[in-house]
Amino acid sequence: MPTLRPLPESIQQRLDWEAQEQRLRAHSPPHRQTYVDTLNHVRQALETAFAEGCAVTDLVQARAATMDRLLITAWEAMDLHREKALGLAAVGGVWTGRPASGIGCGYRDPV
Amino acid sequence: MDIVILYENEISPATEERLGAFVTFLWDIGLELGHSVRSLEDCSREAAADITVATNLLESRALTGPDTLFSELESRISPERMWNSRAFFAAKLDEQEARHQRFGETAYRLEPNLKESPGGLRDIQMIGWVTQRHFGSSALAELVAHGFLTQAEYHDLMDGQAFLWRVRFALHMLSGRKEDRLLFDYQRRLANLLGFSDHDHNLAVEQFMQQYFRTVMELERLNEMLLQHFSEAILLDDTDDDIVPINRRFQARRGFLEITHPRVFRQYPPALLEVFLLLQQHPDLKGIRASTIREIRAHRGLIDDKFRQDLACRSLFMEILRQPHGVTHQLRRMNRYGVLAAYLPTFALIVGRMQYDLFHVFTVDEHTLAVIRNLRRFANSEHDHELPECSRIFRRIPKPELLYLAGLFHDIAKGRGGDHSELGAEEAREFCLRHGLALYDANLVGWLVRAHLLMSLTAQRRDISDPDVVMEFASQVGNTMRLNYLYLLTVADIRGTNPKLWNSWKNSLLSNLYASTQRMLRRGLDNPPDQDELVGEVQTHALELLKSRGVDEAHCFAIWNDFDVDYFLRHSADEIAWHTRAIHEVDEEDLPLVQVRQETARGSTEIFLYTEDHPHLFALTSTALTQLGLDIVDARIITTSSGRTLDTFLVLEDIGQPIDNPFRVQEIGRLLKERLKEPDRRPGMVRRSTPRQLKHFDVPTEVRFAPHTHHLRTVLNISTADRPGLLSRIGIILTDCQVKVHNAKIATAGEQADDVFYISNLDDTPISDPAQQALIASRLTEALEIGSAEQPPKELAI
Structure with a gap:
């Protein structure tokens, strides 16, 4: 299995990711509102850290690392990890015609 | 962030269904996610065909799945298999x-x-x-x-x-x-x-x-x-080094300039300028080697006061400006490597400096270099077709480097507070004297920097058909040589501010001012032509044109007897002939007369109206033209002694070009004629939403009055936020205030409109009563307030 990028120490406490992940993993199939709440929590934690002057490299890394974990949790909650020859990777968006780098991830308000 | 779901050979319908649910879920929780489901074979085929796909996969980040799958992908897209x-x-x-x-x-x-x-x-x-x-x-x-x-x-x-x-x-x-x-x-x-x-x-x-x-x-x-x-x-790793010596300090390697040893700049600091001169003198060189760029950057600190006082450095800098080729390229390169800012410390203050408006598209340093590029284009015959008159005048300039220096300094004092033209002029003059220029040349450069806005403001804000305005401008310029320099600097400056700013109308304004000033200077400032002489000249010329088109002199004078002197001073012979012939040919019952010429010597489309005079005419016409999506750049309104009006509107399409479509011409004629047949109808307000960018600028409305030296008129200056339908709105307010518009000059700089109106009371007396001025100003300010842009102005009772 690929190695996950670490969560920066400077922001670990504010993110409290372990508790978030526990909540996410409590449901299978995944529970929509729990994920929405987690995304909001991450967004708020990062914005507060930004306002407090946290290094932007840590913010960027924290955002990518939390997104990685959230995707994996959802993947596993749908039992996709049991498929032997199936993998998930983050890439640019050429096939969708929307090029993007791997350093940012936008949210939209959930319907 | 996008994801790829990767599989080895194939996936079952059940898995496919779960993958669909997975992606739907991600969207459902609010992630903006692009996704694709691809086999290893899909990936390698697509990546081999498209560098963008290869790059995306190259930077892909495995999140979960078997390591073997990702290592197989890595192997398939490796440089040994594709895209070495x-x-x-x-x-x-x-x-x-x-x-x-x-x-x-x-x-x-x-x-x-x-x-x-x-x-x-x-x-x-x-x-x-x-x-x-x-x-x-x-x-x-x-x-x-x-x-x-x-x-x-x-x-x-x-x-x-x-x-x-x-x-x-x-x-x-x-x-x-x-x-x-x-x-x-x-x-x-x-x-x-x-x-x-x-x-x-x-x-x-x-x-x-x-x-x-x-x-x-x-x-x-x-x-x-x-x-x-x-x-x-x-x-180039397998090509021969192919070293060509240039001098003791520099050599060419594989066509790129480099220093011969790492101590060159330390041992001989002027080489920090020499490197750019060599690039100009050896156009076959493709650039500077990366290692030498690094050394230039590392040794910028050597450019200190001692360096700036060094005669060798000063000579090198002037040599760079005097070269026949590569002036702009090398100044740009000097800016990029920080050498220009080090040599000219005040230039450092304008590097990257932006002005928060829609007018100045470039940062001040970029604009400065764009102005020099535009000046260099006049020198280069391959650009002669762009502005032939400027190219011709450039060839008469004895010392082009003085123009480049004026270009370099004209905005150098921006952002420091105070008048940047004054501050820059003094710095430019001192710089020139330090660099061995004659006092006369240094003063000329200083004057050009000080006066760099004079010609542009005169042409765009004042009535240049008025001989007094031309006389005043000519007196400030003083002689033809300074006029030549100033004209070229002005054109280069406007063109370098915003590519959308320059158009055929501005070209014709500046060109006309140049020509009339040159005539004035040739006659001598103490020998200006009198009005009768000017009117006589233009009438003679117009008569020649009319005769050639079958209109005899008697008919012409019969028509002209109704016009005042002002008409002949404000129109060219060609325009007078066009108007006269149209009036001569029209039947009384066919009035109002509306004529449109697609493109004229004034660089715009010209609309001529001849009808019974009416207070609403300016507002009616400007509203109709605004509804047609046209930009009015100039309006001249003349009332004849028999109570008719001769109106000329110069218009451009909103892309800054004259109208080129004959159907559009017909549409304009039809709509104007229709509107002018109902002159008593108060024009309706043009309502269009303000473009997004304009909404972010807080431009206060300023209304100023000034007496006009002649013609019993008052000059009204309005500065306000530009918006669709602005002129129509102003026209309606002025009509409501019972103000007659005789002339209008419309100038827009980004988010700001600076319009000048020559106005009077309905009985042609000037508006000099302070209380009346205050009332008009307050009505205009209220109607032009931000936020009122989409509201109709209130009906006024005056």
């Missing part, structure tokens, strides 16, 4: 060039894209991709180990990246979505969020954007140097 590092680098270089061209355009100058604009995050990614392809690692720190970057350059790169990331993070916070464009909507708020605050002469947003522009400029330079290094290491 040479092919990859060449393709990425082309890709970057195309992207820079696209995002270097005007629109992106005001609202740059953090990611795609030159010097943006994509440039750093580009370095990362090439590093990964060539060295197998995407860590940019590797470049230090391989000697491509120094430790200091690496830190500059990381600092630049961190700044852009920080801005991008804040931008996403403000916009609540993935937004990479630094739109006006966010620039002010971003500046505050990032801790900038307004200072005396520098807005927070200007300081923030200056830091942005300086950061991307530094990143562009690092990108250029690294790509040059890569090019030497990847594309």
